[in-house]
Amino acid sequence: MLKINNLHKEYSGGDLALQGINLELKKGEIAAVIGPSGAGKSTLIRCINRLVESTAGEIILQNQDINHLNKKELKNARRKMGMIFQEYALVERLTVMENVLSGRLGYLSFWRAWLRKFPQKDINQAYQILDRLGLKDHIYKRSDHLSGGQRQRVGIARALMQNPDLLLVDEPTASLDPKTARQIMRLITEMARERELAALINIHDVLLAREYVSRIIGMKKGKIVFDGSPADLNKDTLTTIYGEEDWNNFKDKDQENLASEGGNDLADREQRKLQLAASTSN
């Protein structure tokens, strides 16, 4: 559903953020993008919906060449791409419901959008999604009265309201505590699976990526240097992505992180330990 061919991005200051990215994502496929700071992860995600204009290369989304769409065509194509941001990007003074409904703005006529006059079916859909995401009791609260985890759920709900085919997710857990981060990552991947959405998730937390997605894309200096399953992440591949480090401790660190993650029930933690053991056994 998404095919990226030889994508380049050079920022005006001369930074070569993307240097020949080739990538294909199938319908319903969820991939995490990992890599050191400055690798180009955010730039890649933002080039796909043209929040950042790429310098060369092709982005084919459902047979449309995104880089060559006019304004109206781009508006329509963007409806199919739900974006979830690290800092939530909510309108703070608006309620949860108003923020979620704004995911439908791209579908309304100019006057309906101007007057914020949403059809009843959109309002019903918003209630359903908010219920599914555990926000039923917060629907009419102002967004700035919510916790970080609740705000990110609103961000997820708004993206889902677009009825997207692709989720573009930029560091969704970076501002959250470890337990909330896991809940958010679980929700994003669950919702994508339920709706058969493809998703590209830029995330710094390798453990979370490894736990929740089956495909990991590793970037370094604007290039893809790893594309494989979580089980393929080992000392050598981590060194390729992040550089030299004592990765022997990586497994022990997993266990420490588990121990410090208070509040999870035992079964959940045992399950995670088993997954970690399986993925580090080679």
Ligand SMILES: Nc1ncnc2c1ncn2[C@@H]1O[C@H](COP(=O)(O)OP(=O)(O)OP(=O)(O)O)[C@@H](O)[C@H]1O
């Ligand atoms: N708006 C911009 N103008 C100029 N250079 C930029 C801009 N945004 C990013 N860059 C540069 O492009 C390169 C890639 O940045 P990008 O933010 O995509 O990396 P990243 O992997 O997402 O990093 P991080 O994990 O720290 O967010 C970096 O060298 C960065 O300095």
